[in-house]
Amino acid sequence: MSNPTMNSFLDIFAAPNNVFDRIREKTLSAWLPLVIILVATIAVFGWYFMTVDMFQFMETSMKMSGQAPTNEELDTVMQGEGVIRIISVASAGIGSLVVYLILALFFFLAATLIAEEKFSFGQFLSIVSWGSLPGLITVLSAAITYALASDFIYVTSLDMTSLASLLGMQMDAPNYDVASGMSLGSIWSYVLYGMGFIRLTRCSITTGVIVAIIPPALQYGLIYLL
Secondary structure, three states: OHHHHHHHHHHHHHHHHHHHHHHOOOOOOHHHHHHHHHHHHHHHHHHHHHHHOOOHHHHHHHHHOOOOHHHHHHHHHHHHHHHHHHHHHHHHHHHHHHHHHHHHHHHHHHHHHHOOOOOOOOHHHHHHHOOOHHHHHHHHHHHHHHHOOOOOOOHHHHOOHHHHHHHHOOOOOOOOHHHHEEEHHHHHHHHHHHHHHHHHOOOHHHHHHHHHHHHHHHHHHHHHHH
């Protein structure tokens, strides 16, 4: 592993502009942080979904969606328990990868409209990959919470750094879904995406902030509406 790559794991938290300068100079790849994030996500949430009480998980999921499942309905659903577990684990990894690719594509397209220079999709994927490393805080928090849990705990309650957890919100509280998705790691990452976009494209701070606000506004807005 080269020194710039090793240094970047510290710099992304302490001096992120150094990381973004390396991306601009095309001396830093997206793949290592991306692989680390995906492996960690699959490992922790794979552990959760393969060992959690799936009957309680499905019952809670259905109640949160506004349904009132009977034991018979849950028994029917549980006939596909193994498939549900596998799909849930796969979705954790594939879903994360798809989100990162969409974010990179969004910033790439925004840059083609705003920036005078031409940049590659890979450079924006690098910004998203390196900028997503604070998301490991959520993964670590989930692992610790699940390891210490003595009873069933729903997946949205695993991250103790989420706004819902910090405010002590119950799952039936208004806007719980939005609050449980807002965590220290996700907010930190969105800030880094914006910083990276500004540093790479050399656009104004105002323009960069507007561009950076769009993805979280869409994400949390859709959660709120749904």
